[in-house]
Amino acid sequence: MNIVVxxxxxxxxEQGLGTFRDADGLWTRYPLERVATPEGFAADPALVHDFYNARRANMREAVPGAAHEALARLSRRPGVTLVTQNVDDLLERAGAEGVIHMHGELTRALCHACGARWQAPEAMAPGDPCPACARAAxxxxxxxxxxxxxxxxxxxxALARADLFVSIGTSGTVYPAAGFVELARMAGAETLELNLEASGGRFDVTREGPASRIVPAWVAEILPQ
Known part of the structure; x- marks a missing residue:
């Protein structure tokens, strides 16, 4: 069975890494358009670096939960593709293999002049030189x-060959990820949503509850002991 998660x-x-929708999270202190757009970075790179330095520090304090550990076990099953919108490294720290970070990674740095990528330091600043081209970019x-x-x-x-598509802990409002369930359905895959509450997407089955409970329970069905 080919599974896309x-x-x-x-x-x-549950590990303390909130979203920009949280009422008391980091995003409430940093306007979205100023820290999560190319225009915001061009206008105030120091502010953007401060924001991601804070997110990186928050990530380092977090530890993988039961859901991350369950998905790590699942990742070692043939035919499984793990895709995440998250920029944290908790899946990798739980032992997951081959994770596709479609929105990038906090642990990585990018030169917007030459396109080089490298491991990000704990804190970044606008004047940091690119190790490839030496520009402060x-x-x-x-x-x-x-x-x-x-x-x-x-x-x-992966969606085109999927037998099962599983969406975990996502609101289903940000594209293109919000359209994955339809792509999977068009390919003939069964669709399952595991979420704190139903997103309203066109899933065959929705199971509601915290990820720490419902994700390990589902993985146990796929990988019986």
Whole structure:
């Protein structure tokens, strides 16, 4: 069976990594258009780096939860593709293999002058030189609003051959990820949503509850002990 799993912020929320929709999260202190768009970075790179430095520090304090560990076990099953909208590294720290980060990674840096990528330091600043071209053009390797998510051809190919598509902890409102369920349905796949509450998407089955409970339970059905 070919399985495509899409995970969103709800996968990591119980580990203290909130979303921009949280009432008391980091995003309430940093306007979205100023820290998550190319225009915001061009206008105030120091502010953008401060924001992602804070997110990186928050990520380092978090630990993988039961849902991350369950998906890590699932990732080692042949035919499984793990796609995440999350930019944290909790899946990798749980031992997951081959995770596709469609929105980039907090642990990576990108040169917007030459396109080089490298491991991000704990804190980044506008004056940091690119290790490849030496220009002060360092930015977080994050896909901002208005930019094209990474590895879309690979994701769409996996959806085209999927027997089962599973959406975990995502609101289903941000495209192109919000359209994955329809692509999977068109390919004839069964569709399952695991979420704190139903998103309203066209899923065959929805199971509601915290990721730490419902994700391990589902994985146990796929990988019986």
């Amino acid at each position: 899409l995970s969103g912020a709800g996968l990591s929320a 360092t930015r977080p390797d994050i896909v901002w609003f208005g930019e094209i998510p990474y590895r879309m051809e690979e994701i769409e190919a």
